[in-house]
Amino acid sequence: MSMKKIGWDEENKLALKNAFGFLFSEELLTEIETHGQLFAVADGEILMDIGDTMQYMPILLEGAIKVLREDEEGDELLLYFLESGDTCAMTMSCCMGDRKSKVRTAAERDSKIIMVPLDKMSDWIQSYADWRTFVFDSYSVRLSELLESIDSLAFLNMHDRVYKYLKNKMMVNGDAELNVTHREIANDLHTSRVVISRILKSLEREGRIALHRNRLEILEW
DNA sequence: ACATTAAGTGATT
DNA sequence: AATCACTTAATGT
Known part of the structure; x- marks a missing residue:
């Protein structure tokens, strides 16, 4: 793990206040x-893997x-994205028993990620009502997102799943x-590259996206 | 110029 | 929707 530890300078303190000031005292x-220790992580870096023992709540x-979730063959499936202000529900369940990530x-x-030691995380549940609210709310939001991804998996065809994935990705990246x-999309959606290429082509024909090498634009959403 | 990787497509199941 | 087999296009050395 090559996350870089960074300091709580004024800019980051301000970012904290902006992201959480309305929630936290x-x-x-x-x-x-x-x-909380502050870390900078670069695009593509793996923060935590399956089987890793959690020591911090990010x-x-x-x-x-x-x-992401992974099957026996090592193929992946995207569960959901986390954005600023979100936390991982996995660590919360880890606080109460099984400490290995699934x-x-x-x-x-x-x-940029704040790593809160797990003992603090549980202390604060006792001492801060606003923290308690945050933890339980996050838990329920995560659960809803999980249900939503189950819904798309079960009820949407691949064409619609791809389009939904692209819109989500656009949302979290703000671009x-x-x-x-195509290979990355196929990995996230647990399908083959050929299938994705065909669907993207049809989305392009519908005028909803534009395709380039290693890059695509969403034209309509 | 050559090798490698990304993407497009017909045919088959 | 998945897989195979092949082609074409872009990019790196």
């Missing part, structure tokens, strides 16, 4: 600054993270131009 914000300050998390783009290959 001054007191809790200070606690986070003192006990909170996303800036950027986007994708959460998912893989990778940086969707350059991001209608996506730097992605």
Whole structure:
């Protein structure tokens, strides 16, 4: 793991306040600054892998993270994206028993993450109502997102799943131009590259996207 | 110029 | 929707 530890400079403190000021008290914000370590992760880096033991609860300050599940053959399936202000529900369940991750998390783009030690995370549940709210709310939001991805998996055809995936990706990256290959999309959606190429071609014919090498634009959403 | 990787496509199941 | 087999296009050395 080559995450770079960075300091709590004024810019990052401001980012924390912007992302969490409406949720957390001054007191809790200070606690986070003192006990939370701030890290910078680069696009594509794996933060946590399946089987890894959790020691920290990650909170996303800036950027986007994708959460993936893996089958026996090593093929992946995207569960959902995390954005600024989100946290990983896996670590919460880890706090209550099994400390091994059942998912893989990778940086969707350059991001900044706050790592809160697990003992602090559970202490704060006792001492801060706003923290408690945050943890339980996140848990339920994560659960909804999981249900949504099950729905698309079960009820949408591949064509619609691809389009939905692209829109989601555009949303978390804040850009209608996506730097992605057909192979990467196929991996995230657990299908083959040929299938993705065909679907993208048909989306292009419908005028909804434009295709380039290693890159595509969403024209309509 | 050559090798490698990404993407396009017909045919078959 | 998946797989095979092949082609074409873009990019790196």
